Amino acid sequence: MKSIADIKAIREKMQAQIISRDNESEANEIRVVVGMATCGIAAGARPVFNELVDQVANRGIKHVKVTRTGCIGMCKLEPIVEVFVPGQEKVTYVHVDADKAKKIIDQHILGGKVCTEYLVGDEA
């Protein structure tokens, strides 16, 4: 069974990476933000957050931070994911589920192409 004792090995690996990371990569960090007000949580934001984290962790993606925020202001369109790429305009994805979250990582974060089919449509 996994325990706190296992953290040491992961920590040592990560500390080495943090040291080797230069300032330039810090400035290039992409932020992926999941809306987690009550409406977001009820609509399925938690599995979306965890899928994004799993994708970034399992695929060893280094320049991405996944975080939460409260209300994004569009209850009916939750779960909502916002992607902030430095130097580019914010992209807002709506009605996101775990599958869409994976596609956002593949196409947008790694491939650099916005997933236009998940943007706010006429319903906004």
Add this chain to the structure above:
Amino acid sequence: MRELALHVLDIATNSVKANASLVTVEITAKDNLLTISIKDNGKGMSEEFVAKVTDPFTTTRTTRKVGMGLPLLKQAAETSGGTFDIKSKLGVGTEVTVTFRLDDIDRVPLGDIAETATTLLYPDMDFVWIYTVEDRSYTFDTREIKEALDGVPIDSPEIIAFLNSMLKENIESINGGLVL
């Protein structure tokens, strides 16, 4: 909500918004009773405010006129033979306690507590999770994790993913085959 664990995530989010530095979540399943309490040391509420806080029209949020988190949890508890209680003191903190009868057919399943806990990992705020089934208990304390991490952020994706699988294994073992 589909899982009680989602209510826990939502109620704990209130504690985050109340600037708590420590939140203790206790989940106990014993003798046909499921008790969940969420206690924080955040800014708290006045007596008058607490008295009306389970009315959906009581909220300090500005983006919509109704608050839903507490009323929804109260309803989930009271429609399945359970209880809801909230205590709060300005400047001291807040404690929300709900109970459910484990065998009530209207009770919402407990759901994925591991995923809820790992959605609530913050560098500048701590959580203690105490998970008990009958006489078996497991405690997850982010202060201990941070000490072991020695400066590596607790909300790094690799760490969140590891803690998620660690919690899943430990909770399953405490459950001992029981589905809550």
